[in-house]
Amino acid sequence: MSERLVLHEYAQSGNCYKVRLTAALLGLALERREYDIMAGETRTPDFIANVNSNGRIPVLQAGDRFIPESNAACFYLADGSDLIPAGRFDRADMLRWMFWEQYNHEPNVATMRFWVAFVGEANLTEAQRAQIPGKRAAGAAALRLMDEHLAGRDWLAGERLGLADVALYAYTHVAGEGGFRLGDYPAVQAWLARIAAEANYVPMGA
Numbered sequence: 001m002s003e004r005l006v007l008h009e010y011a012q013s014g015n016c017y018k019v020r021l022t023a024a025l026l027g028l029a030l031e032r033r034e035y036d037i038m039a040g041e042t043r044t045p046d047f048i049a050n051v052n053s054n055g056r057i058p059v060l061q062a063g064d065r066f067i068p069e070s071n072a073a074c075f076y077l078a079d080g081s082d083l084i085p086a087g088r089f090d091r092a093d094m095l096r097w098m099f100w101e102q103y104n105h106e107p108n109v110a111t112m113r114f115w116v117a118f119v120g121e122a123n124l125t126e127a128q129r130a131q132i133p134g135k136r137a138a139g140a141a142a143l144r145l146m147d148e149h150l151a152g153r154d155w156l157a158g159e160r161l162g163l164a165d166v167a168l169y170a171y172t173h174v175a176g177e178g179g180f181r182l183g184d185y186p187a188v189q190a191w192l193a194r195i196a197a198e199a200n201y202v203p204m205g206a
């Protein structure tokens with residue numbers, strides 16, 4: 001890829017890590033620009049006008065164009081590579097897991113991690129606290145569904161590591177920070193270890 005790639009990010013965010021991990025697996029160089037989301041740095045008029053009208057990171061900047069939404073940014077980087085399955089069914093199956101990640105997994109597993117490990121349970125609003133039991137149950141159900149699927153196969157979609165695995169790795173491997181017990185999901189744990197053993201893998205903190 002010849003154009004300049006800049007990731008507008010918050011390093012501890014799993015959504016941002018997905019994009020970094022995709023770039024690393026593909027050997028692509030990314031410049032990084034850090035924003036403090038706890039201080040509202042993605043909600044400034046400048047950010048909203050020039051980077052993402054939705055006021056959130058990650059945003060991948062490719063040349064002078066901007067791609068918000070983590071999974072779209074991963075797709076942009078991986079288009080044409082082995083991280084996207086060649087077969088039509090497997091490509092659709094990859095997308096199925098990436099959409100599922102945004103609807104069933106991230107809003108529960110990532111939100112619990114954010115509330116517990118970053119905001120702190122004591123600082124949550126009454127309304128947020130009331131959502132905890134539902135999010136814990138839905139997050140555990142998402143991890144259980146992945147575990148059942150991975151019990152019979154190495155990768156979520158297709159025959160090799162792909163974007164579905166990257167997208168779901170990001171918040172699954174730190175689910176313990178949100179109070180989920182990864183030890184309850186042995187097939188998920190084996191899959192996490194397979195991804196971490198990949199050439200060019202980078203950890204979240206890197």
Ligand SMILES: N[C@@H](CCC(=O)N[C@@H](CS)C(=O)NCC(=O)O)C(=O)O
Nearest residue numbers: 013015037042056057058069070071
């Ligand atoms: N669906 C979006 C979610 C983006 C998102 O929620 N980003 C969070 C950090 S992980 C954020 O920017 N929060 C700051 C804010 O909402 O002000 C994606 O996958 O990129």
